[in-house]
Amino acid sequence: MNIERITELYDLFNHEIWGKIPENALKALIAWGIIPPEGKLKCDKGHSLRLVKSSTTVDGWVWRCTERYLKGHKRAGRCTFSQSIRKGTFLDRSHLSAYQILAFSYLWCGNLPINFIMKTANITGEQSATDWNNFCREVVVFGSFQDTVRLGGPGKIVEIDESKIGRRKFNRGHWVEGQTAPVVQLIRYIIEDGAQLGA
Numbered sequence: 725m726n727i728e729r730i731t732e733l734y735d736l737f738n739h740e741i742w743g744k745i746p747e748n749a750l751k752a753l754i755a756w757g758i759i760p761p762e763g764k765l766k767c768d769k770g771h772s773l774r775l776v777k778s779s780t781t782v783d784g785w786v787w788r789c790t791e792r793y794l795k796g797h798k799r800a801g802r803c804t805f806s807q808s809i810r811k812g813t814f815l816d817r818s819h820l821s822a823y824q825i826l827a828f829s830y831l832w833c834g835n836l837p838i839n840f841i842m843k844t845a846n847i848t849g850e851q852s853a854t855d856w857n858n859f860c861r862e863v864v865v866f867g868s869f870q871d872t873v874r875l876g877g878p879g880k881i882v883e884i885d886e887s888k889i890g891r892r893k894f895n896r897g898h899w900v901e902g903q904t905a906p907v908v909q910l911i912r913y914i915i916e917d918g919a920q921l922g923a
Contacts, residue, residue, distance in 0.1 A: 828847065
């Protein structure tokens, strides 16, 4: 399921910014890999967890185990393990609704201004927007290291440069070298077929 416009995401959540996650939206979260599918998570006794509706959670869903098990020589008891659907996911430890998080991420990927994203996703807290902006950047950086692509090859030359990054003086002007500034290797360009290197 692909989202072409932000209005489609809004429709998926039944035009509700806050509140319970609709069943169709929950299926989309699973399809997108944001929430794991049923059968993947286990309780502390090794039973598979199921997604069940909950009136006491903000998202309206919870992972729950209802399997029976033997208590020694006593009769079988029912496992009561449960956990939030957000635990260990992209949505974990956030006070924003699932819709707000997805809307922020979608618009952020479109390289839109943070103020516009806050207004569109109905996010009032500047700190929340700043935190999610930084988090999205970290995800992109992490993903770029995980999904590496080989550069160059036979007959191709890859030129690599180095830059030392530090603080800017008074938040303007040129970069100032600092003792703790990292040296970053930058791939400037790939020269096809052994052509002459530029300046």
